[in-house]
Amino acid sequence: xxxxxxxxxxxxxxxxxxxxxxxxxxxxxxxxxxxxxxxxxxxxxxxxxxxxxxxxxxxxxxxxxxxxxxxxxxxxxxxxxxxxxxxxxxxxxxxxxxxxxxxxxxxxxx
Numbered sequence: 001x002x003x004x005x006x007x008x009x010x011x012x013x014x015x016x017x018x019x020x021x022x023x024x025x026x027x028x029x030x031x032x033x034x035x036x037x038x039x040x041x042x043x044x045x046x047x048x049x050x051x052x053x054x055x056x057x058x059x060x061x062x063x064x065x066x067x068x069x070x071x072x073x074x075x076x077x078x079x080x081x082x083x084x085x086x087x088x089x090x091x092x093x094x095x096x097x098x099x100x101x102x103x104x105x106x107x108x109x110x
Contacts, residue, residue: 020072022065024108029062032085032101035094042091046084054084072109079105 036054048054061078064070078085079102089098 019110020065020070021108021110024104025065025070025075026062028101028105028108029058029065031104032098033058033062035097035101036085036088038092038094040092041088043088045091046087048084048088054088075105075109 033055036051036058041051043050043054046054048057058078061071061075077083080086086095086098086102089095
Protein backbone atom coordinates (compact mmCIF):
# COMPACT_ATOMS: atom_id res chain seq x y z
CA UNK A 1 0.00 0.00 0.00
CA UNK A 2 1.14 3.52 -0.75
CA UNK A 3 -0.17 6.75 0.75
CA UNK A 4 -0.97 9.53 -1.62
CA UNK A 5 -1.74 13.10 -0.53
CA UNK A 6 -4.54 14.75 -2.45
CA UNK A 7 -5.27 18.39 -1.74
CA UNK A 8 -8.93 19.22 -1.52
CA UNK A 9 -8.70 22.99 -1.20
CA UNK A 10 -6.75 25.68 0.60
CA UNK A 11 -7.35 24.32 4.13
CA UNK A 12 -8.06 20.66 3.49
CA UNK A 13 -5.88 17.70 2.78
CA UNK A 14 -7.14 14.23 2.20
CA UNK A 15 -5.02 11.10 2.38
CA UNK A 16 -6.04 8.40 -0.03
CA UNK A 17 -4.69 4.87 0.28
CA UNK A 18 -3.92 3.41 -3.11
CA UNK A 19 -3.30 -0.32 -3.57
CA UNK A 20 -0.20 -0.69 -5.71
CA UNK A 21 1.10 -3.92 -7.20
CA UNK A 22 4.76 -3.09 -6.58
CA UNK A 23 6.22 -5.87 -8.72
CA UNK A 24 4.01 -4.96 -11.67
CA UNK A 25 4.75 -1.25 -11.25
CA UNK A 26 8.50 -1.89 -11.17
CA UNK A 27 8.21 -3.98 -14.35
CA UNK A 28 6.32 -1.14 -16.05
CA UNK A 29 8.93 1.40 -14.96
CA UNK A 30 11.73 -0.84 -16.23
CA UNK A 31 9.99 -1.22 -19.59
CA UNK A 32 9.34 2.50 -19.96
CA UNK A 33 12.95 3.21 -18.97
CA UNK A 34 14.11 1.02 -21.86
CA UNK A 35 11.83 2.94 -24.23
CA UNK A 36 12.96 6.34 -22.94
CA UNK A 37 16.60 5.26 -23.36
CA UNK A 38 16.25 4.47 -27.08
CA UNK A 39 18.99 6.37 -28.90
CA UNK A 40 16.90 8.31 -31.45
CA UNK A 41 14.16 9.57 -29.12
CA UNK A 42 12.89 13.09 -29.64
CA UNK A 43 12.41 14.92 -26.33
CA UNK A 44 11.55 18.32 -27.86
CA UNK A 45 7.84 18.21 -26.86
CA UNK A 46 8.45 16.64 -23.46
CA UNK A 47 8.88 18.45 -20.16
CA UNK A 48 11.85 16.17 -19.50
CA UNK A 49 14.03 18.26 -21.80
CA UNK A 50 16.33 15.39 -22.70
CA UNK A 51 16.95 11.69 -22.14
CA UNK A 52 19.22 12.24 -19.16
CA UNK A 53 16.60 14.28 -17.29
CA UNK A 54 13.80 11.83 -18.12
CA UNK A 55 15.79 8.81 -17.05
CA UNK A 56 16.93 10.54 -13.84
CA UNK A 57 13.34 11.46 -12.90
CA UNK A 58 12.18 7.92 -13.60
CA UNK A 59 15.05 6.48 -11.53
CA UNK A 60 14.07 8.65 -8.57
CA UNK A 61 10.44 7.60 -8.80
CA UNK A 62 11.47 3.94 -9.12
CA UNK A 63 13.57 4.29 -5.95
CA UNK A 64 10.47 5.64 -4.18
CA UNK A 65 8.47 2.60 -5.25
CA UNK A 66 11.16 0.30 -3.87
CA UNK A 67 11.29 2.27 -0.61
CA UNK A 68 7.51 2.05 -0.25
CA UNK A 69 6.98 5.78 -0.65
CA UNK A 70 6.00 6.03 -4.29
CA UNK A 71 4.86 9.42 -5.56
CA UNK A 72 1.74 8.10 -7.25
CA UNK A 73 0.53 11.57 -8.28
CA UNK A 74 3.73 12.28 -10.20
CA UNK A 75 3.67 8.83 -11.78
CA UNK A 76 0.09 9.45 -12.94
CA UNK A 77 1.18 12.70 -14.59
CA UNK A 78 4.06 10.97 -16.39
CA UNK A 79 1.73 8.31 -17.81
CA UNK A 80 -1.21 10.65 -18.53
CA UNK A 81 -2.39 11.46 -22.05
CA UNK A 82 -0.14 14.26 -23.30
CA UNK A 83 2.15 13.60 -20.33
CA UNK A 84 5.90 13.66 -20.87
CA UNK A 85 6.26 9.95 -21.63
CA UNK A 86 3.51 10.02 -24.24
CA UNK A 87 5.04 13.15 -25.81
CA UNK A 88 8.36 11.34 -26.25
CA UNK A 89 6.59 8.23 -27.55
CA UNK A 90 4.64 10.11 -30.20
CA UNK A 91 7.66 12.14 -31.34
CA UNK A 92 9.82 9.03 -31.43
CA UNK A 93 7.57 6.49 -33.15
CA UNK A 94 6.64 4.21 -30.27
CA UNK A 95 3.18 5.55 -29.45
CA UNK A 96 1.53 2.11 -29.64
CA UNK A 97 4.10 0.66 -27.25
CA UNK A 98 3.38 3.53 -24.86
CA UNK A 99 -0.34 2.74 -24.86
CA UNK A 100 0.37 -0.87 -23.89
CA UNK A 101 2.72 0.19 -21.09
CA UNK A 102 0.25 2.84 -19.88
CA UNK A 103 -2.50 0.20 -19.63
CA UNK A 104 -0.18 -1.94 -17.52
CA UNK A 105 0.63 1.11 -15.37
CA UNK A 106 -3.08 1.73 -14.74
CA UNK A 107 -3.54 -1.91 -13.70
CA UNK A 108 -0.49 -1.78 -11.40
CA UNK A 109 -1.69 1.25 -9.45
CA UNK A 110 -5.20 -0.08 -9.01
